Amino acid sequence: MGKELLFISVMGRDQKGIVARVATLLYRAGANIEDISQKIMDKYFVMVMLVDVKDAACSLEEIKARLQNLGRRLNLSIQIQHENIFKAMHRV
Amino acid sequence: MSISVEEVYETARMILYHHLDIRTTTLGINLKDLISSNFSACLNRVSQRIATIGERLVVEAGKLETKYGIPIVNKRLALTPISLVMEPHATVKKFLRMAQTIDEAAGQAGIDFVGGFGCLVQKGLTRSDRILIEALPEVLARTQRVCAFMNAGTTASGMNLDAVNLVGPLLLTTARKTENGAGCAKFAVYVNAPEDNPFMAGAFHGVGEPDFTLNVGISGPGVVRSVVEKNPDCDLTQLSEIVKQTVFKITRAGELIGRELAKNLGIPFGIVDLSLASTTASGDSVADILKGFGLESVGTHGTTAALALLIDAVKKGGAMASGNVGGLSGTFIPVTEDAGMARAVRRGSLTLDKLEALTAVCSVGLDMVAIPGDTPAETINAIVADELSIGIVNDKTTAVRLIPVPGKRPGDTVNFGGLMGSAPVMAVHPFSASRFLKRGGRFPAPVKSLKN
Numbered sequence: 001m002g003k004e005l006l007f008i009s010v011m012g013r014d015q016k017g018i019v020a021r022v023a024t025l026l027y028r029a030g031a032n033i034e035d036i037s038q039k040i041m042d043k044y045f046v047m048v049m050l051v052d053v054k055d056a057a058c059s060l061e062e063i064k065a066r067l068q069n070l071g072r073r074l075n076l077s078i079q080i081q082h083e084n085i086f087k088a089m090h091r092v
Numbered sequence: 093m094s095i096s097v098e099e100v101y102e103t104a105r106m107i108l109y110h111h112l113d114i115r116t117t118t119l120g121i122n123l124k125d126l127i128s129s130n131f132s133a134c135l136n137r138v139s140q141r142i143a144t145i146g147e148r149l150v151v152e153a154g155k156l157e158t159k160y161g162i163p164i165v166n167k168r169l170a171l172t173p174i175s176l177v178m179e180p181h182a183t184v185k186k187f188l189r190m191a192q193t194i195d196e197a198a199g200q201a202g203i204d205f206v207g208g209f210g211c212l213v214q215k216g217l218t219r220s221d222r223i224l225i226e227a228l229p230e231v232l233a234r235t236q237r238v239c240a241f242m243n244a245g246t247t248a249s250g251m252n253l254d255a256v257n258l259v260g261p262l263l264l265t266t267a268r269k270t271e272n273g274a275g276c277a278k279f280a281v282y283v284n285a286p287e288d289n290p291f292m293a294g295a296f297h298g299v300g301e302p303d304f305t306l307n308v309g310i311s312g313p314g315v316v317r318s319v320v321e322k323n324p325d326c327d328l329t330q331l332s333e334i335v336k337q338t339v340f341k342i343t344r345a346g347e348l349i350g351r352e353l354a355k356n357l358g359i360p361f362g363i364v365d366l367s368l369a370s371t372t373a374s375g376d377s378v379a380d381i382l383k384g385f386g387l388e389s390v391g392t393h394g395t396t397a398a399l400a401l402l403i404d405a406v407k408k409g410g411a412m413a414s415g416n417v418g419g420l421s422g423t424f425i426p427v428t429e430d431a432g433m434a435r436a437v438r439r440g441s442l443t444l445d446k447l448e449a450l451t452a453v454c455s456v457g458l459d460m461v462a463i464p465g466d467t468p469a470e471t472i473n474a475i476v477a478d479e480l481s482i483g484i485v486n487d488k489t490t491a492v493r494l495i496p497v498p499g500k501r502p503g504d505t506v507n508f509g510g511l512m513g514s515a516p517v518m519a520v521h522p523f524s525a526s527r528f529l530k531r532g533g534r535f536p537a538p539v540k541s542l543k544n
Contacts, residue, residue, distance in 0.1 A: 007100050009104045011104060037097050039098075060158055079107070079108075081103070081159075081160055082160055083095065084348060087094070087095070088344040088345060088347070089099075089103060090341070
């Protein structure tokens with residue numbers, strides 16, 4: 001069966017442990033990290049992860065809620081969005 | 093990675109900082125099969141259909157919000173014009189009961205607004221049309237979500253001035269029955285009304301539509317404003333290009349979500365409406381885009397050219413992004429809901445006459461314009477007739493949504509609260525056109541064929 005790919009974007013002030021904490025959260029949720037990339041843009045730390053949630057142990061709503069909760073604690077903006085929205089918007 | 097960090101970042105910023113959202117998903121519902129001589133059976137079935145499909149729309153739209161991380165701001169319904177459904181039951185009392193039934197069913201389903209409580213009267217009024225119009229002030233005052241419309245003309249059939257002459261009294265009566273006249277915000281009078289418009293107050297499910305259809309209105313002023321401001325000095329061709337590229341992206345988001353939502357609901361996808369829909373949020377303003385173009389204040393000389401360029405670029409970008417463009421797809425800049433427009437009125441740079449001029453190129457009409465509460469009914473009718481004749485002659489949709497605010501004079505501020513915003517009351521001309529309007533009858537269809 002195919003993958004269910006979503007992008008997680010993390011934006012805000014760089015600090016220790018961002019990747020570790022997001023990765024741990026995803027590991028616990030049963031999502032697989034397919035790719036990861038990060039950059040400083042407009043003075044923001046921006047990290048993007050591509051994750052497969054096909055075999056995740058919990059629902060997308062649950063993963064989203066946990067990520068947002070983590071974002072609040074670390075003062076970061078964390079979004080999770082299906083890859084199709086990026087393909088639609090950025091590919092002709 | 094198939095998508096770059098820059099692209100993900102750009103999208104995230106659009107959502108977080110520039111109000112990228114899907115402005116509305118509007119589900120069109122055919123009610124013609126529910127017309128019945130038994131009124132209570134008709135009411136029950138209308139209520140049941142609205143509640144069932146409305147609830148599914150809200151649930152499925154919520155799932156897509158989570159999946160794509162883009163807010164879907166409004167979940168709305170558009171119905172078969174109610175005057176048709178009520179032909180066998182045309183009394184004021186029954187129209188009111190129908191409106192209350194629709195309002196209640198939609199409220200229970202979590203629907204924001206329901207359009208379609210209106211009539212198609214371009215050639216003349218049936219008894220049901222007349223009684224619907226008579227019932228509208230009470231309907232607009234006593235329901236929350238029900239929106240009403242009148243199509244008073246088409247390019248092919250001309251304009252029905254007898255119908256236009258009913259608008260002034262209707263608005264003045266509605267204004268008296270609702271705080272600050274706000275009930276008038278739920279009524280729009282059109283010519284060449286599209287049958288698949290997802291925006292209120294004019295949405296209805298046209299008689300040429302299937303049983304169900306899903307139409308989408310995109311967002312965008314905030315996103316477009318931000319890219320325009322990043323390019324303060326480029327020439328107009330380049331400016332048009334960057335607007336096109338941005339609107340392409342926004343429209344693709346709308347198209348993706350609309351198609352998937354329709355598929356999940358098991359109904360046909362209708363159209364994406366390319367109108368740039370302003371909101372009261374800071375920066376989510378068409379007026380601010382035009383300031384970004386280089387106008388000191390909207391309404392000044394140059395505004396018509398700037399708006400024409402903007403909407404042309406919006407249409408080009410949108411048409412590239414979606415094979416099913418429809419609805420209004422122009423700009424229908426609501427003065428009270430667009431903080432930049434309201435500011436321009438307040439500083440004296442934007443007048444009703446200039447707003448009307450803008451509709452000759454690309455605007456869809458006079459939207460959410462507050463006028464003095466003591467404006468004579470004939471003057472309201474004359475404003476409507478002017479605006480609608482622009483649509484008839486130019487073969488395009490135009491519409492009017494005016495709010496005569498009781499007790500307010502030109503320059504006074506009126507606050508409608510919440511998403512309806514606030515704005516100064518705009519002045520109208522003091523001279524009368526009543527002798528012209530009293531002639532009544534039909535404004536003949538304009539010549540479109542003597543082209544040699």
